[in-house]
Amino acid sequence: MRYGGANGVLAVSGLDLSVKQGEFAAVVGPSGCGKSTLMRLVTGLHIPQTGAVDVAGTRVTKPVSIVGMAFQNPTMLPWRTTLDNILLPLEIVEKHRRRLRQHKAEYVAKAEKLLETVGLKGFGEKYPWQLSGGMQQRANLCRALIHEPQLLMLDEPFGALDAFTREELWQVIRDLHASQDVTIILVTHDLREAVFLADRIFVMSARPGRVLHEHTITFPRPRDLELMYTAEFSEKVHELRGEIADARQAE
Ligand SMILES: Nc1ncnc2c1ncn2[C@@H]1O[C@H](COP(=O)(O)OP(=O)(O)OP(=O)(O)O)[C@@H](O)[C@H]1O
Structure with missing residues (x-):
């Protein structure tokens, strides 16, 4: 290359x-x-x-x-809550976008489950700038995994x-x-x-x-x-x- x-x-x-x-x-x-x-x-x-x-x-x-990807600097959108940042990839990929609209609650539950897995239970409504660097990186992992x-x-x-x-x-x-x-x-x-x-x-x-x-x-x-x-x-x-x-x- x-x-x-x-x-x-x-x-x-x-x-x-x-x-x-x-x-x-x-x-x-x-x-x-x-x-x-x-x-x-x-x-x-x-x-x-x-x-x-x-x-x-x-x-x-x-x-x-x-493929899911996570890099050194979690690039979270500051005007969206952590949960909405995690759901972002689903809004971008066409095949998920439609499903997300129809089954929003299901995806929110999935995001919340992932947050719990990485030790961020209950932090979904916080904005990224309210989280520490380590917490942002945890949320970043959730975002990389949301589309399984x-x-x-x-x-x-x-x-x-x-x-x-x-x-x-x-x-x-x-x-x-x-x-x-x-x-x-x-x-x-x-x-x-x-x-x-x-x-x-x-x-x-x-x-x-x-x-x-x-x-x-x-x-x-x-x-x-x-x-x-x-x-x-x-x-x-x-x-x-x-x-x-x-x-x-x-x-
Ligand atoms: N877009 C680009 N245009 C030109 N050269 C590039 C580009 N991206 C990377 N390179 C060059 O290709 C080589 C490999 O870069 P790459 O970022 O893949 O290395 P790396 O092993 O990830 O580096 P590091 O360990 O410093 O993170 C480097 O010499 C770099 O300067």
Whole structure:
């Protein structure tokens, strides 16, 4: 995938990976290696000049509607309540719009259930600016999940949060993954986050990005935060760190 025409930036090249249905995959790598580009390719926001992307057995040729997305900065509309922000994707996608009009109460109940799942029960009527950063990110996850996506793409969703809030949200994501039957691809710089959450971790090279290493993470689920203080966990994080340091050197 090259940006800006034939002489533009080659962001990723020879990038080959596949994620199984229901799996939790994490993608890590040096800064600027093309992790966000990978996300845009999978969601159909960019179409590669060469190669192909398949999601749920279908070739990606346009933005994919079975995908939910959450990014680092939750872009909530300040004039809408949290609940109305969560319902927003349903108003945008034509096929949901009609159903939303006819079955509004059903969708509101679903949004409220999701809010409860992420620990925000009763906050639906608050405006985003009345919520803390961590709470906004929780609501953002609800918005990404409201249309029951088969695939959830998370691009550095916790990067802007303090360490404690981040750990809380790791548990929220862990539980969502266990309960929602959704495939997740998480892009992150945080190696502990990747090892705590993922079933498989892909390590990318420096730009143009491709997959250098693949790790299967076998810690049993449900995983507890205490896992992060075990020698096995530290060893895995250390190993990943070494691989990324080598990839940066090779730049
Ligand atoms: N729209 C664009 N036009 C031109 N170049 C771009 C564009 N988007 C990204 N790039 C370039 O492509 C490369 C990969 O960018 P990308 O954002 O995918 O990397 P990343 O791994 O997500 O970065 P980071 O780790 O810093 O978040 C970078 O060199 C970047 O400058």
